[in-house]
Amino acid sequence: MAPKARLAAYKVCWNAGCFDSDILAAFDSAVSDGVDVISLTVGGVVVPYYLDAIAIGAYGASDHYVFVSASAGNGGPGGLTVTNIAPWVTTVGAGAIDHDFPADVKLGNGGDGYSASLCLEGSLDPKSVKGLCDRDINFRAQKGEVVKKAGGIGMILANGVFDGEGLVADSHVLPATSVGD
Known part of the structure; x- marks a missing residue:
């Protein structure tokens, strides 16, 4: 400097x-x-x-x-x-260094609707906040706010086919991890 x-x-x-x-x-x-x-x-x-x-x-x-x-x-x-x-x-562009930050994630089965899969405002049922959020439409950090408002304590953000293994350093309001497609 x-x-x-x-x-x-x-x-x-x-x-x-x-x-x-x-x-x-x-x-x-x-x-x-x-x-x-x-x-x-x-x-x-x-x-x-x-x-x-x-x-x-x-x-x-x-x-x-x-x-x-x-x-x-x-x-x-x-x-x-x-x-x-x-x-x-x-x-x-990003370097070629492999930035791997492993985290254990345990998923159950069951599915919510399309809006809930994107973690859109008002789409999550506070009684059963579960599953993961898909990247699309709304901002990544905003998805975490929706999850937190619904009572969630963490979030899994799933990359789509066009996101590849992209990992973006977002400032989330709760613990969050990103997974590839």
């Missing part, structure tokens, strides 16, 4: 998502504040550069000699799962 380095953080994501207007405003603020480096860990889907707020903001920042580094995303394996691919952005 550079001895005189300072850190500035700009919030662009909220409970409802990460909005293009907030991403662009953060890039503009960072450039105005005189930063030398922008490191961004927000991704999305691959779209043309002229529709990609991160690509647009990064282009403006690089035009002011600001180095921009962005995450490659949390998708995959599969085609078109790497995000932040504009040539003026240094895109950083």
Whole structure:
């Protein structure tokens, strides 16, 4: 770390998502504040550069000699799962180190409906909170809030076929583990 380095953080994501207007405003603020480096860990889907707020903001920042580094995303394996691919952005992917955090999980049988399998708000019966939450539709950490509100004491988050063995470090409100498809 550079001895005189300072850190500035700009919030662009909220409970409802990460909005293009907030991403662009953060890039503009960072450039105005005189930063030398922008490191961004927000991704999305691959779209043309002229529709990609991160690509647009990064282009403006690089035009002011600001180095921009962005995450490659949390998708995959599969085609078109790497995000932040504009040539003026240094895109950083996960390393090849196997991060294995084993946890014992004992499942019973039985099933809830589709909404309950996704741990959507109001979908869990507090008398029988069980099973696991599938990744889809609502945010991963939000699923844990739904489980906790229904009386659950832990959560298992199941990756879908397109998530592969992806593991994302989320700040959950209760003990949680992630399993592959």
